[in-house]
Amino acid sequence: MSKRTVQxxxxxxxxxxxxxxxxxxxxxxxxxxDRKLLDALTKLKAKDDTLSYRRSCRxxxxxxxxxxxxxxxxxxxxxxxxxxxxxxxxxxxxGLPVIRDLIVDMTQFFKQYHSIKPYLINNDPPPERERLxxxxxxxxxxxxxxxxxxxxxxxxxxxFWWNPDKFVGPAGLLAAxxxxxxxxxxxxxxxxxxxxxxxxxxxxxxIMNCVDVCPKGLNPTKAIGKIKDMMVRRAx
Amino acid sequence: MINRIVVGAHYGLKDxxxxxxxxxxxxxxxxxxxxxxVVLQPSTYEAWRExxxxxVVKFATFLFFVSLxxxxxxxxxxxxxxxxxxxxxxxxxxxxxxxxxxxYTAWAAAILWRL
Numbered sequence: 411m412s413k414r415t416v417q418x419x420x421x422x423x424x425x426x427x428x429x430x431x432x433x434x435x436x437x438x439x440x441x442x443x444d445r446k447l448l449d450a451l452t453k454l455k456a457k458d459d460t461l462s463y464r465r466s467c468r469x470x471x472x473x474x475x476x477x478x479x480x481x482x483x484x485x486x487x488x489x490x491x492x493x494x495x496x497x498x499x500x501x502x503x504x505g506l507p508v509i510r511d512l513i514v515d516m517t518q519f520f521k522q523y524h525s526i527k528p529y530l531i532n533n534d535p536p537p538e539r540e541r542l543x544x545x546x547x548x549x550x551x552x553x554x555x556x557x558x559x560x561x562x563x564x565x566x567x568x569x570f571w572w573n574p575d576k577f578v579g580p581a582g583l584l585a586a587x588x589x590x591x592x593x594x595x596x597x598x599x600x601x602x603x604x605x606x607x608x609x610x611x612x613x614x615x616x617i618m619n620c621v622d623v624c625p626k627g628l629n630p631t632k633a634i635g636k637i638k639d640m641m642v643r644r645a646x
Numbered sequence: 647m648i649n650r651i652v653v654g655a656h657y658g659l660k661d662x663x664x665x666x667x668x669x670x671x672x673x674x675x676x677x678x679x680x681x682x683x684v685v686l687q688p689s690t691y692e693a694w695r696e697x698x699x700x701x702v703v704k705f706a707t708f709l710f711f712v713s714l715x716x717x718x719x720x721x722x723x724x725x726x727x728x729x730x731x732x733x734x735x736x737x738x739x740x741x742x743x744x745x746x747x748x749x750y751t752a753w754a755a756a757i758l759w760r761l
Contacts, residue, residue, distance in 0.1 A: 612662055
């Protein structure tokens, strides 16, 4: 790959200076080794150090650099820059308050995540070494525990845009099912009770934007379906 | 009153099942009714009247309308819940929706059994 210039249109907003957000057209020259969107953002930041975004691990593990890339949520560090149509339009994750440029306030997102008690509840005295699971029981947790809480899914969900204070959202519900499905957890009924609500769980109308955008290839809709399935089996 | 967001109404599953069950009833009725109409091809008023004079058709049609109205109740309620934020106005709209749908149900029964 050769040197190339890439065009960007980036959402800019500094509440201390700007009356309103605006889109900034900017281009950057990339080296052959610059392959991911985050590489380009690093170059852009060197060019204009007022540009703000979150980043940390640069390899799709921390979930910091989630943003709206050409209209679709994703992680800058996992997105190939040459596969994007130019000008590359970057916006903050939709539906959350913007702190500055591409940085959003994730308070509401984490509030919902905490509301499902994302930890193992087991009142038995801890065994000497560890709580064991059969390989089959452990298998059920695959596709659930890998979530990195980047918020790509919840902020692409219209139900979450409409009711972020009441609907748990795909990320929170995936995490909820991760603990409902865990054979070592003893609070299954309480967890199901906690979700049996027209807003908390049943605002999901199976739109499946969450599945479409998840950078880790997870399927929150399937997990939500399994929660509903367990509720039906419990009630019928 | 302090403004705290409270959730946890402990309902929703029944409506979710009902929405699916009523959808199945409507789908089955539509397919069966379409087949019946294709086979019988009623072209006159008398032929239609005769078709709907049958008790089974009356029952199935009434069941279809009840399913439709229940299905509509859940859908319309969801719209009010999403778009109408003031609680008083939302409750009023809920009541009006129920009133209309109950009225429609009675109306459907009156039409079917008057024939």
